[in-house]
Amino acid sequence: MTLTVPMDETRPKLKPLARRFYLRTPELVARELLGNILVRGRGRHRLAGRIVETEAYLGLNDAAAHAAAGPTARNAVLFGPAGHAYVYFIYGMHYCFNVSCRPAGNAGCVLIRALEPISGIAAMARSRGVELGIAPTVAKLRRLASGPGRLAAALGITRARDNGKDVTASDLWIGDDGFKTAIVSTPRIGITRAVDPQLRFLLADNPYVSGKPFRAKPSPASRR
């Protein structure tokens, strides 16, 4: 199992990814966002987690994308400049957080699907309405932000509050601390069209990705 390295305060100051990072294809941005840190807040009271799962949505030529049929009131941000938050409401109760890619006019984006919680964990638990006792297990921590709806709830992301925000310069931003690791791709989750292409990207063997709960590999010594 490859748990990611915790962000620690001795690393160089976390700096927002620059605009040019997002001025590329959704596939590339989705891959390269993995391992970076999604942050809510600036300064002292920060909520932060490492991005461990993403999906690329390609825009007009992607039947599964919200932008597939062209601009509407809901998806307007996708047709604007790169590096802005696209937040939508789904199933009557969940928000999902995306970042726009490519130059204005190209409606690509990346859905951020899961975080490994790093700081502000107690606040995330409060936002999610879950109890973590002391010394929470990975299984408990996983419940905070493994899945796009959970992630948005953990960071208090809503459409009213966050849609359209500049992710390179606002209280909702993404920073690079230099972390890199192996990446896996799979088909995207929960869609009914364009189901084949492998546009979902995950950190290999990371327990904080969405889907089946993580199970520790049985070791000979721990078998019962």
Add this chain to the structure above:
DNA sequence: ATATCGATTATCT
């Protein structure tokens, strides 16, 4: 362990 189901509403046809 996997399967199915209900919640609840903005958005689009």
Add this chain to the structure above:
DNA sequence: GATAATCGATATG
């Protein structure tokens, strides 16, 4: 009026 880039709960083997 139908659908949806989900989640959590319940049922069943």
